[in-house]
Amino acid sequence: MELRQLRSFVAVVEEGSFVRAAQRLFLSPPAVTAHVKALEREVGARLLERSPLELTDSGRRLMTCARTLLEAERSALQVADAPADDEVLRVGVMGHGSAELTPATIATFVRAKPGVTVRLVPLSFQEHISALVERRVDVAFVRPAPVDDRIVSDVMTTESRILVTSRRSELAAAASVSLEEVLDLRYVDIPVDSPREFADFMYFGRERNGDPVRRSEDVTFTPHDVLLSAALARGVGSSVQSFRRFYSWPGVAFVPIRDAPVEQTVLASRASDRRTVVAAFRSIATTLASTVSTVDGRFCGPRA
Template sequence: MDLELRQLRTFLAVAAELHFSRAARRLHVSQPALSQQIRALERTLGAALFDRSSRATELTPAGRVLLDAAPRVLYEAERAQSLVTQAANGAVGLLNVGSVGTALASITPRILRSVRAHFPDLQLEVSQQDTAAQLVALTDGSLDVGLVRAADPTETVAIEHLVSEPLLAAVPSDHPLAGSASIVPEDLADEPFVLWPRPLGRAFFDIITSYCLDHGFSPRIVAEGADIETQLGLVAAGLGVSLQPSYYANLRPPGVAFLPLEGDVPQIALQVAWRRTDRSPAVAHFVDAALECARTP
């Protein structure tokens, strides 16, 4: 069946007027052209839609059925066209977003709010993942875009810098150093450390260990946590101290004091990451939103 939307619109105009001449004027077409469209529609459907046997034009039973169905058909067709256009522009669909906890505690909510404000029909599925897992997921295509920490670009994954903040010392709130205004790095030399496992973020782990080595000691790691909540919980329990990006101070975990470090302190970068080969407009929108949020704290 070769049903044209233009014919359905013509049919609805005639059905509304029940007069071919008035319908033609309404559509700004000639009456013969309008009549030709209606006849073509009737041939396509195999049924008469109007009773022209009397002086008044009336709908046939088949015409009344089409009058009920045609508006829904036109609405769905127009909706489909709109969705296709939006999808081509990256405004609809599903975007899988990964984020390290550091970003979730700082810039991620603002980025998500910005994307949602501009593209309300774009579905965002957000998961907390460490940097290493995100880089793998971006490479295999199970993640569309990620917010990572202290990562290096690869042949597959592009990285753009967003913001940087310094490391802070995280100590138990009852620790002798907890009341200090700041901490000299060497004061931590004999302390047990709680850190991230290196496989979850090699670059970040290496920043911390290099910082300690630069100040004459190697951190004595007594516990590791696969997420920030676990690590800060271990610190609060008194198992050790930790070095964490200052973003995490926003979490205000009970039992943990965050203290600035004296001297030159490493800056921990938050970045946005995506596949180099990905040409999705939705990914481009997200990256643009992330960069804009980074420019306007």
């Protein structure tokens, strides 16, 4: 799915005519028709009824996302001046970041700002805040939102919570569990210098009323460490709903926690960083975030 195809599709809908859309885009009518047909083949559904010209249900859904993606591209071009050829943007990603929004934002930015080199930096649980403060990254997809005056956060997804546990656990087969059932489980440990807000996220600190966490002997730095410990039934972990779409591990079960407060993933950046390249990336990310389901953080746009 290409932006030029989306431009043709949107133009046809807005102009109400393939011919007028072609004139608006300075293309031939056959080229516009070919773009729309290519989109229909990719999504596997008819997007437009031709006589009379009107959107199908699939077309209406794609139209919303298409306009958002095109607006994201326009925003990036308006916000940022042309950067130097050697400008670099370092993007930190903790785990799977903000679900499908992470690759979608990066891909849209790369298309809009081809002169900027994007470097991806995987982040551990310890680097929830430190990577930004120590200037090792410029922006970072993390969860939850850092609590630090030096950092600003743009909300990407708002998601329900899940328990990460062994398939041998008594809770593994449940359709859902309650907070009361999970608070006293033995959780994977995290490094002592991990930020307090990340510990509260992992262990439901705000809901414990000061009760201590039972911790396993496994100290974990990344989601893969959590999955391994859970598979061995040595400790459990917690995450957001989209986590289960990105990770599959033998012997691990993901169980919804029905009464846990929802949690957010964010794009974090330094409050003092006023560079146009960072502003452009944030603009694209927040525009794309408007297409995310509030239920499970699922991105409705085309593939990155």
